[in-house]
Amino acid sequence: MTANGYLPLFETKPAKGRNALKLFSLTILLSIFLIWLYRLMYIPRKGEAGRYAWIGMFISEVFFGLYWIMTQTVRWNVVHRYPFKDRLSSRYEDGLPGVDIFVCTADPILEPPSMVMNTVLSVMAYNYPPEKLSVYLSDDGCSELTFYALLEASKFSKYWIPFCKKFAVEPSSPEAYFNLNIDLQDPVFALEWGTIKKLYEDMKTRIVSAVEKGRLSDEIKGQHKGFSEWNSKVTNKDHQSIVQILIEGWNSNAVDIDGNPLPTLIYVSRQKKPQYAHNFKAGALNALIRVSSEISNAPIILNVDCDMYSNDRDAIRNALCFFMDEKQGQQISYVQYPQSYENITNNDLYSNAGLVSFKIELAGFDGYGTMPYIGTGCFHRRDILCGRKYFENCKVEWNVVKDKIKGRTIKELEEASKLVANCSYENGSQWGKEMGLVYGCLAEDMVTGLAIQCRGWKPVYYHPAKRAFRGVAPTTLDQHLVQFSRWTQGMFQIFLSKYCPLIYGHGKIKFGAQLGYCMYLLWAPVSLPTIYYVIIPALCLLHGVPLFPKVCALISLRLHVGLKIDTKGSSKKLR
Numbered sequence: 001m002t003a004n005g006y007l008p009l010f011e012t013k014p015a016k017g018r019n020a021l022k023l024f025s026l027t028i029l030l031s032i033f034l035i036w037l038y039r040l041m042y043i044p045r046k047g048e049a050g051r052y053a054w055i056g057m058f059i060s061e062v063f064f065g066l067y068w069i070m071t072q073t074v075r076w077n078v079v080h081r082y083p084f085k086d087r088l089s090s091r092y093e094d095g096l097p098g099v100d101i102f103v104c105t106a107d108p109i110l111e112p113p114s115m116v117m118n119t120v121l122s123v124m125a126y127n128y129p130p131e132k133l134s135v136y137l138s139d140d141g142c143s144e145l146t147f148y149a150l151l152e153a154s155k156f157s158k159y160w161i162p163f164c165k166k167f168a169v170e171p172s173s174p175e176a177y178f179n180l181n182i183d184l185q186d187p188v189f190a191l192e193w194g195t196i197k198k199l200y201e202d203m204k205t206r207i208v209s210a211v212e213k214g215r216l217s218d219e220i221k222g223q224h225k226g227f228s229e230w231n232s233k234v235t236n237k238d239h240q241s242i243v244q245i246l247i248e249g250w251n252s253n254a255v256d257i258d259g260n261p262l263p264t265l266i267y268v269s270r271q272k273k274p275q276y277a278h279n280f281k282a283g284a285l286n287a288l289i290r291v292s293s294e295i296s297n298a299p300i301i302l303n304v305d306c307d308m309y310s311n312d313r314d315a316i317r318n319a320l321c322f323f324m325d326e327k328q329g330q331q332i333s334y335v336q337y338p339q340s341y342e343n344i345t346n347n348d349l350y351s352n353a354g355l356v357s358f359k360i361e362l363a364g365f366d367g368y369g370t371m372p373y374i375g376t377g378c379f380h381r382r383d384i385l386c387g388r389k390y391f392e393n394c395k396v397e398w399n400v401v402k403d404k405i406k407g408r409t410i411k412e413l414e415e416a417s418k419l420v421a422n423c424s425y426e427n428g429s430q431w432g433k434e435m436g437l438v439y440g441c442l443a444e445d446m447v448t449g450l451a452i453q454c455r456g457w458k459p460v461y462y463h464p465a466k467r468a469f470r471g472v473a474p475t476t477l478d479q480h481l482v483q484f485s486r487w488t489q490g491m492f493q494i495f496l497s498k499y500c501p502l503i504y505g506h507g508k509i510k511f512g513a514q515l516g517y518c519m520y521l522l523w524a525p526v527s528l529p530t531i532y533y534v535i536i537p538a539l540c541l542l543h544g545v546p547l548f549p550k551v552c553a554l555i556s557l558r559l560h561v562g563l564k565i566d567t568k569g570s571s572k573k574l575r
Ligand SMILES: O=c1ccn([C@@H]2O[C@H](COP(=O)(O)OP(=O)(O)O[C@H]3O[C@H](CO)[C@@H](O)[C@H](O)[C@H]3O)[C@@H](O)[C@H]2O)c(=O)[nH]1
Pocket: 104, 105, 106, 107, 111, 138, 140, 279, 280, 281, 284, 304, 305, 306, 307, 374, 375, 376, 442, 443, 444, 445, 483, 486, 487, 490
């Protein structure tokens, strides 16, 4: 506690062992210099075998060395964050801000609606006042099957949410939860557990069989007015905006089986027309920002991919500790949680778990007051995502929510939302440039995060031992290649664009963070020296052309290098 009695809502501590790591890095740096020196001093003369292979090796090693320096910058300043959610509750329980949660899906075949519904249900069951929570499902596949699944989930949520609250159920994704081995010794709990499990399995069977059939019966279509939106002309690439409010959390009739309020639940499929670029996920999120501003307009937005369910029911409260801290909170633009995958092990062949990135590198970015936005599991402040610039002492009002709902019928709200989800709405506007997620890049998250930091904001990385979001990562080579080629292309695109961190970030973010960004953005080109290093030395070995010093020569290398410097290059070649 400080002298004036202020108790922070979070603390930041440097990681242990930073000095030991720095010392270790310096020894490697020295070795790198020695390698460069060795390559330069013993270049084969014109006409000698292996001259060009040697020069190629030198260029690759220079690239590796520089790249290594970039990787080090984000290891030097690793920090860890510790929020205090009990302090948040005791100070702000009655004044907690609204939170809008965006779940994105794009294809009912690749992203099965039953999986998407698990994500939706998991975020509906947060330990947070339901009247302050609104969940928006964005369906870029514009599929009535997804809409049907959401309708089913809305009914099941009336049972699931009270069950989660009553028994502090975690994870709050029903599929993940029912896969656990639960202790059923308490008969009261066992009975409820059995009932809810049966309800869940019945719902899942209905959704899966509808998806297998690929269409819905007339009986199902009669269940909700929303199905009338899907006429014969609707395709996933060409359709009108669809906004359907399935649970109006502000209505006193929207209650669970125990009579407690439910979070708001809304289906959104923004308009698509072949002549308009839809800008993929960035376009979907920007449409969601506008639609939600017509309805709940919460100051905090959480976005999750449809395959990343919530694994910690307190994740919102932890994130709010950063935003709402009275002294350090006002400059915080977003709080990023890591991604974690349940379908791969630490020994995963493709290193998909990203252990080094999530445990060290991102925490190292945080040490510079920066943090890449990685697209999912991220809490944003709405005003900042919409383009606001930082200025000193800019105060945030957490409870000033434009009350657009009052006095408007559901139909009016839906119609107003559809207008802002139309393709033409963005014409001539700053959306995709200065406002919302940035367009034109395959890695929209990276570039958007960078732009926000360059407007003066300081994001936070929070990676608690208990994973806040869990999902699935690609496991086959072809899926992996598709994902990696998209990421690497997208990131290299940023490096070559006006957003190159070395230029765009100059003077706005710390130099270490600029280099850290480059480490990711140069992922694609670093493959070239790697391929060279894999192929050329092997070929040279077969042809008897040595590219590396012999082991015994290595021992005398230091001696020779010293000698060579002394005699200004007149010593005999060491090969
Ligand atoms: O036109 C589109 C395309 C995708 N999505 C959704 O965007 C998310 C991510 O897309 P996916 O194809 O699964 O990409 P990943 O490579 O798995 O996603 C990672 O990389 C993306 C950037 O390339 C980030 O946006 C993601 O958050 C991050 O998880 C999914 O929920 C999709 O449903 C849309 O809503 N509309």
